[in-house]
Amino acid sequence: MTTGSNELLNMRGINKSFGTVSVLEKVELKLRAGEVLGLVGENGAGKSTLIKILTGLYTLDSGEIELAGKVVSIRRPADAEALGIEVIHQDRHLAGRLTVAEQLYLGTSKSAGLWRNERKVQAAARADILRTTGQELDAAAFVDELSVAQQQLIQIARAVLAEPKVLILDEPTAPLANEEVEQLFGTVRHLRDQGVGIIFISHYLQELQSITDRITVLRNGKNVGDASFAAGDSIEDVIGLMLGNQVNEFSHQRTQASTNTGDPVLELAELSVHGKLNGINLTVAPGEIVAVTGLLGSGIEVLADAVTGNLAHTGSALLHGKAVTSAAGFVSRSGAYVPSNRHHDGIFLRNTVRENIAAASLHKLGRHLGLLDPRKEREVSKELVQRLDIRPANVEAIASGLSGGNQQKSVLARWLAKGSDVLVLDQPTSGVDVGSRAHIYAQISQLAQDGAAALVVSVDLEEVVGLADRVLVLYRGRIIAELPAGQASTEKILQLASSGQAAQNPLEEVNA
Amino acid sequence: MSSTLTPVSQDPVSAERSVRTRKPSFAAWIGYAGIAAVLLLFIFGSPYFLTASNILTILTQASVFGIAGVGLAIVIIAGGDDVLNGGIDLSTGAVAGLSGTVTALAAASGTPGFLAVLYGVLVATAIGIINGISVTLGLRPLLATLATMGVAASLELVFSQNLKIAVTGGFFEAARSSVFLGLPLAAWLMVLVGAVGWWVYSKTSWGVNSYAVGQNPTAARVAGLDPRKYRLVSYVLSSALAGIAGTLLVARLSAAVPGIGTQILLDIILVAYMSMIFSRRRLVSVVGTILAAIFVAALDNGLTLLGVASQWVGAAKGLLILLVLASVTLRGRNNR
Numbered sequence: 001m002t003t004g005s006n007e008l009l010n011m012r013g014i015n016k017s018f019g020t021v022s023v024l025e026k027v028e029l030k031l032r033a034g035e036v037l038g039l040v041g042e043n044g045a046g047k048s049t050l051i052k053i054l055t056g057l058y059t060l061d062s063g064e065i066e067l068a069g070k071v072v073s074i075r076r077p078a079d080a081e082a083l084g085i086e087v088i089h090q091d092r093h094l095a096g097r098l099t100v101a102e103q104l105y106l107g108t109s110k111s112a113g114l115w116r117n118e119r120k121v122q123a124a125a126r127a128d129i130l131r132t133t134g135q136e137l138d139a140a141a142f143v144d145e146l147s148v149a150q151q152q153l154i155q156i157a158r159a160v161l162a163e164p165k166v167l168i169l170d171e172p173t174a175p176l177a178n179e180e181v182e183q184l185f186g187t188v189r190h191l192r193d194q195g196v197g198i199i200f201i202s203h204y205l206q207e208l209q210s211i212t213d214r215i216t217v218l219r220n221g222k223n224v225g226d227a228s229f230a231a232g233d234s235i236e237d238v239i240g241l242m243l244g245n246q247v248n249e250f251s252h253q254r255t256q257a258s259t260n261t262g263d264p265v266l267e268l269a270e271l272s273v274h275g276k277l278n279g280i281n282l283t284v285a286p287g288e289i290v291a292v293t294g295l296l297g298s299g300i301e302v303l304a305d306a307v308t309g310n311l312a313h314t315g316s317a318l319l320h321g322k323a324v325t326s327a328a329g330f331v332s333r334s335g336a337y338v339p340s341n342r343h344h345d346g347i348f349l350r351n352t353v354r355e356n357i358a359a360a361s362l363h364k365l366g367r368h369l370g371l372l373d374p375r376k377e378r379e380v381s382k383e384l385v386q387r388l389d390i391r392p393a394n395v396e397a398i399a400s401g402l403s404g405g406n407q408q409k410s411v412l413a414r415w416l417a418k419g420s421d422v423l424v425l426d427q428p429t430s431g432v433d434v435g436s437r438a439h440i441y442a443q444i445s446q447l448a449q450d451g452a453a454a455l456v457v458s459v460d461l462e463e464v465v466g467l468a469d470r471v472l473v474l475y476r477g478r479i480i481a482e483l484p485a486g487q488a489s490t491e492k493i494l495q496l497a498s499s500g501q502a503a504q505n506p507l508e509e510v511n512a
Numbered sequence: 513m514s515s516t517l518t519p520v521s522q523d524p525v526s527a528e529r530s531v532r533t534r535k536p537s538f539a540a541w542i543g544y545a546g547i548a549a550v551l552l553l554f555i556f557g558s559p560y561f562l563t564a565s566n567i568l569t570i571l572t573q574a575s576v577f578g579i580a581g582v583g584l585a586i587v588i589i590a591g592g593d594d595v596l597n598g599g600i601d602l603s604t605g606a607v608a609g610l611s612g613t614v615t616a617l618a619a620a621s622g623t624p625g626f627l628a629v630l631y632g633v634l635v636a637t638a639i640g641i642i643n644g645i646s647v648t649l650g651l652r653p654l655l656a657t658l659a660t661m662g663v664a665a666s667l668e669l670v671f672s673q674n675l676k677i678a679v680t681g682g683f684f685e686a687a688r689s690s691v692f693l694g695l696p697l698a699a700w701l702m703v704l705v706g707a708v709g710w711w712v713y714s715k716t717s718w719g720v721n722s723y724a725v726g727q728n729p730t731a732a733r734v735a736g737l738d739p740r741k742y743r744l745v746s747y748v749l750s751s752a753l754a755g756i757a758g759t760l761l762v763a764r765l766s767a768a769v770p771g772i773g774t775q776i777l778l779d780i781i782l783v784a785y786m787s788m789i790f791s792r793r794r795l796v797s798v799v800g801t802i803l804a805a806i807f808v809a810a811l812d813n814g815l816t817l818l819g820v821a822s823q824w825v826g827a828a829k830g831l832l833i834l835l836v837l838a839s840v841t842l843r844g845r846n847n848r
Contacts, residue, residue, distance in 0.1 A: 093731040095724040097793045107735035112717045
């Protein structure tokens with residue numbers, strides 16, 4: 001890494017924490033004019049946080065941002081924009097019922113005026129989009145009528161029109177097809193040649209190989225080094241940097257389910273979600289833990305919702321041989337669902353731990369005629385609070401006062417109280433501290449040993465490797481590989497998930 | 513490595529990447545058909561319905577909740593049309609009533625008519641400023657304006673001592689009966705409010721920005737807009753327009769009638785939301801609100817002409833709201 005004289009952006013010693021969780025620690029990032037810099041790291045490594053700081057959505061706790069030799073302060077998105085920093089966000093922030101032209105020019109001088117001539121604005125928008133992206137778009141269409149890829153075009157065109165000094169693309173290719181990726185790369189190279197500094201965030205290492213000049217790698221909110229494909233580094237080298245030396249936190253040492261345990265209780269056949277998942281087939285037998293993993297954007301986000309009847313899908317999800325059509329149906333046939341967004345979908349924040357634990361088994365724990373039995377609820381809750389080490393060990397504590405890990409344990413306890421024998425866990429330990437993780441892993445393993453079937457959907461590679469009997473890898477909406485526990489390693493999974501193929505002999509592992 | 517790309521990278525999204533054809537769905541026509549059927553029923557049911565003088569009566573009636581409705585429409589545009597968390601101004605009816613009472617009291621104590629009206633509108637605007645500040649501070653619009661609705665309704669009773677206050681004098685007499693180019697003054701005022709509202713919210717960047725802020729505040733912020741500005745202004749405008757509507761009501765009835773504000777609230781909300789069915793975007797609009805106000809006034813008028821007992825008018829309007837919501841909802845579902 002050379003510090004050229006044409007250094008454009010220099011982020012030094014950036015620190016950021018949310019509450020007590022430190023997300024970025026002394027992170028450095030340097031970008032030269034006319035350079036494409038790749039920014040990579042595992043999910044949760046801090047890439048998005050760093051970018052949000054640079055674009056004014058978050059403010060940094062400490063550290064310095066220097067742009068073209070001057071220290072700048074970025075507190076709001078407008079500050080970043082004024083400095084010539086443009087970003088294409090991973091979440092497309094668009095107003096659905098505006099026309100393409102209105103969205104394209106929103107807040108810019110081209111939308112100003114006391115008498116907008118719609119036809120003229122739309123003609124200009126069409127021309128601008130064609131010029132900047134090389135693609136045609138109906139400027140009179142409403143934004144929510146467009147495909148994801150077309151919506152992406154608006155954002156690209158908008159960013160390019162602002163004539164930025166620094167352009168940030170956050171996972172820009174996830175919704176794009178191959179030829180559209182090529183188009184995008186054409187635009188990126190064109191801008192680079194004009195001296196724009198470009199930060200390109202992607203999980204797809206192959207793409208980075210063909211577009212970037214240099215790569216900065218983050219791990220757990222820290223810099224772990226730079227790499228350059230041009231200088232001869234390989235994808236394996238980058239993966240090595242991303243993963244580092246793993247600390248094994250799987251102390252529970254589960255004995256792998258050795259014998260095949262009979263007929264599957266959860267079966268997915270050609271399960272598809274429009275635009276997200278494509279023909280997923282998998283089975284989970286009693287006593288088995290099956291993990292599905294993939295990068296964000298691969299469809300992994302919606303899999304658990306689709307399986308548990310919370311999201312419309314085609315194909316079928318069979319629980320105990322019967323199709324799951326609704327979330328209530330899933331639960332009534334002894335299915336348990338621990339959703340990924342526990343604040344939103346999992347826990348009743350203003351209720352007590354006891355109420356949360358008893359919520360799914362009021363019938364079982366109650367008296368006749370639907371009357372509640374707080375005494376019985378308390379007994380069951382107390383036992384589970386002990387078993388899962390939920391802290392504080394007070395069943396009448398309000399859930400919102402618990403830490404994320406303890407909240408998650410409470411959600412898990414809810415299903416333990418009900419005695420569910422098929423568990424679907426979506427990102428079971430995201431935002432959960434290490435100690436709670438171990439408890440959650442131990443409980444999942446214990447349940448499996450007692451004969452429950454568990455489907456774990458997770459982007460956490462260590463978790464997947466440490467926990468599962470079988471690991472299935474999702475890539476762009478399809479299962480591309482199945483690895484038995486003995487063959488699954490974080491390196492191999494990341495390789496598969498980020499490139500769609502293994503290092504060598506890609507088809508050998510696929511024994512689905 | 514890229515030379516050995518396997519078919520795995522087939523993108524599941526690529527199947528749906530063309531612009532969906534935009535044709536009005538079946539559900540879209542249910543709303544229009546309902547309106548047409550109702551109007552035809554009136555035209556054939558009463559020979560008097562389509563006469564010039566009756567149409568002027570309808571327009572005059574429409575003007576009160578048409579003008580206040582435009583104010584509410586602006587609030588919904590900039591706050592979003594989510595009924596629970598979006599933009600809503602429940603105080604609008606009570607503010608109209610308060611403005612009318614203040615105007616009538618001022619006129620009764622000898623203030624010139626024009627100044628009396630100005631006082632009424634200023635009091636209304638003050639409440640709008642409170643609403644706007646509350647909402648930009650992060651209070652839920654539904655609750656914040658429910659609170660000011662209570663305050664305004666109570667002040668109205670305090671000022672009027674729960675008595676009807678008659679207004680006399682040339683100014684209000686003229687406002688009631690003067691006709692310009694064949695249209696009464698109130699109707700002209702509604703046309704003016706509609707035209708200016710249409711210009712601002714359909715033709716200027718302020719309008720586009722307001723719609724953007726209402727639909728997706730994050731998208732607006734990312735585009736460098738400040739949602740608070742557009743929302744604050746929308747509540748002030750809503751109350752000011754409600755104030756004007758209140759003074760029109762006083763002129764029409766020749767008196768300030770206590771409690772009338774809460775009675776017209778439902779009509780104001782109805783016309784603002786009903787404007788969605790006149791909009792290509794399925795969004796609340798200024799012109800749609802005026803059209804809806806005229807339709808609702810015609811509904812009141814037509815049902816009376818047909819001899820439907822006034823007790824049933826509320827039921828008819830209730831069904832109408834359901835029809836409109838169903839039409840908009842079904843249309844939205846088809847398009848998504």
